[in-house]
Amino acid sequence: MEWIFIPNKDGPVEHIYREKTDKRILKKNPWRDYRLHVTVLILVVIAELIGTIKIPLTKDVAITIMPLIYTIILGLVFYLAKPITWIQRKQARIAEGAMMLFIGVLIAKLAVSSGQSISLIFEMGPALILQELGHLATILVLPIALLLGFKKESIGMTNSIGREPNVAVVVDKYGFNSPESRGVFAIFIIGTVIGTIFISFLVTFSLSFLPLHPYAFAMASGVGSASMNAAAIGPTLAAFPGLETQIEAFAGFSNLLSFCVGIYIVIFVAIPLTEKMYNWLEPKIGRESITNKKGDDE
Amino acid sequence: MVEIIDGSENVSVHGIFNWILLLAIFSIITAIGNYIGYQHPMADSLIGMAILSIITLVGVWMERELPFNISSIIYISVIGIVLAFPTMPTSAPLLHYVSQVELLSIVTVFLAYVGIGMGKSWDEFKALGWRAIIITILVIASTYLGSAVVAHIILTLTGVPA
Numbered sequence: 149m150e151w152i153f154i155p156n157k158d159g160p161v162e163h164i165y166r167e168k169t170d171k172r173i174l175k176k177n178p179w180r181d182y183r184l185h186v187t188v189l190i191l192v193v194i195a196e197l198i199g200t201i202k203i204p205l206t207k208d209v210a211i212t213i214m215p216l217i218y219t220i221i222l223g224l225v226f227y228l229a230k231p232i233t234w235i236q237r238k239q240a241r242i243a244e245g246a247m248m249l250f251i252g253v254l255i256a257k258l259a260v261s262s263g264q265s266i267s268l269i270f271e272m273g274p275a276l277i278l279q280e281l282g283h284l285a286t287i288l289v290l291p292i293a294l295l296l297g298f299k300k301e302s303i304g305m306t307n308s309i310g311r312e313p314n315v316a317v318v319v320d321k322y323g324f325n326s327p328e329s330r331g332v333f334a335i336f337i338i339g340t341v342i343g344t345i346f347i348s349f350l351v352t353f354s355l356s357f358l359p360l361h362p363y364a365f366a367m368a369s370g371v372g373s374a375s376m377n378a379a380a381i382g383p384t385l386a387a388f389p390g391l392e393t394q395i396e397a398f399a400g401f402s403n404l405l406s407f408c409v410g411i412y413i414v415i416f417v418a419i420p421l422t423e424k425m426y427n428w429l430e431p432k433i434g435r436e437s438i439t440n441k442k443g444d445d446e
Numbered sequence: 447m448v449e450i451i452d453g454s455e456n457v458s459v460h461g462i463f464n465w466i467l468l469l470a471i472f473s474i475i476t477a478i479g480n481y482i483g484y485q486h487p488m489a490d491s492l493i494g495m496a497i498l499s500i501i502t503l504v505g506v507w508m509e510r511e512l513p514f515n516i517s518s519i520i521y522i523s524v525i526g527i528v529l530a531f532p533t534m535p536t537s538a539p540l541l542h543y544v545s546q547v548e549l550l551s552i553v554t555v556f557l558a559y560v561g562i563g564m565g566k567s568w569d570e571f572k573a574l575g576w577r578a579i580i581i582t583i584l585v586i587a588s589t590y591l592g593s594a595v596v597a598h599i600i601l602t603l604t605g606v607p608a
Contacts, residue, residue, distance in 0.1 A: 283592055
């Protein structure tokens with residue numbers, strides 16, 4: 149297996165968002181790339197015209213495919229499709245930088261819903277805070293990572309969902325060229341490409357098959373990544389008409405908590421716990437390393 | 447992914463100008479999508495998007511100008527929550543316009559940019575192999591389900607009606 153290649157790095161990591169945004173937005177004139185924005189407009193118009201499609205599986209269970217899924221997949225297809233020459237790496241970089249700014253609009257909309265429902269949020273305070281501990285469930289994946297032949301990479305892979313803040317924490321703790329960091333980078337890259345699409349289907353299925361409280365679905369969608377949060381809210385809103393404001397409020401607030409509380413749970417609980425589990429389980433079920441071909445890992 | 451940062455970028459008028467234009471483009475596309483998808487009047491959506499854009503701008507600006515190491519996401523959230531507080535005079539007009547912009551309209555446009563942006567990671571993604579893909583899927587599923595189940599248990603224990 150080819151393992152992930154990471155460029156050398158000297159700069160600080162804490163401000164991945166800010167630096168990306170600044171680099172892409174301040175130096176170039178991103179609004180000038182009209183072909184990118186016109187393409188997005190066309191994608192959005194196509195997506196909204198198709199609208200939401202419901203595919204019934206059984207009498208009560210249906211898969212909902214929403215316009216947000218069309219735009220993300222079409223966006224990727226436009227980048228990858230050879231005949232479309234005006235969406236290339238440069239446009240992808242601009243889109244990525246612009247996206248970092250547009251997260252703000254999304255967060256602002258969720259914050260307005262949270263502010264509107266502030267008393268409800270205080271009422272649900274215990275559930276909102278404690279559900280952050282639910283994110284520790286990722287550690288349960290550690291044995292599977294070990295069985296698949298990962299070594300210390302598995303610590304980086306399973307301590308959290310592996311989005312930007314988590315990458316920063318792992319790199320900060322283990323160093324840029326450590327196996328743990330390679331693990332979290334792998335999760336980050338795969339999560340970037342399939343995470344948003346995957347979570348949208350995961351939520352759709354969960355809504356159909358799990359009899360949980362509507363607010364629980366809303367709170368769970370704040371996983372600590374703006375695009376995954378966005379993709380998770382869509383089907384939840386569609387499943388509980390009439391509860392839009394509450395769902396947006398809880399989703400927004402729990403995403404905020406994932407950023408400010410969740411990161412400390414990762415630092416002080418998740419990483420130590422993952423390491424303990426690793427030290428206990430690795431001698432028992434660890435396989436021959438699949439990443440150790442050159443013998444320079446440990 | 448993480449690139450070498452020379453630290454020479456500073457917020458300039460030029461930079462703020464870029465942000466404003468980008469947010470204006472984003473607002474127009476969202477308003478069009480919001481009209482096609484939900485038939486909300488274009489003018490109201492544009493005002494709603496302008497409000498959200500201003501909150502974003504202030505938050506992004508504060509992150510760079512204030513001497514604290516706080517992400518703009520936190521600033522934006524706090525500004526949005528405070529302005530929408532039911533007791534604030536800003537609450538009623540803010541909600542009137544912002545509620546015209548469906549969250550899903552914003553998300554649809556946002557994810558179009560995400561889709562194009564993530565194409566860049568495609569080659570690295572292909573190099574990673576099926577094992578890492580399985581782990582990623584399990585990690586995302588366990589995060590989501592873990593927190594949904596915990597939230598459900600607490601909500602049930604505290605007697606919140608569904």
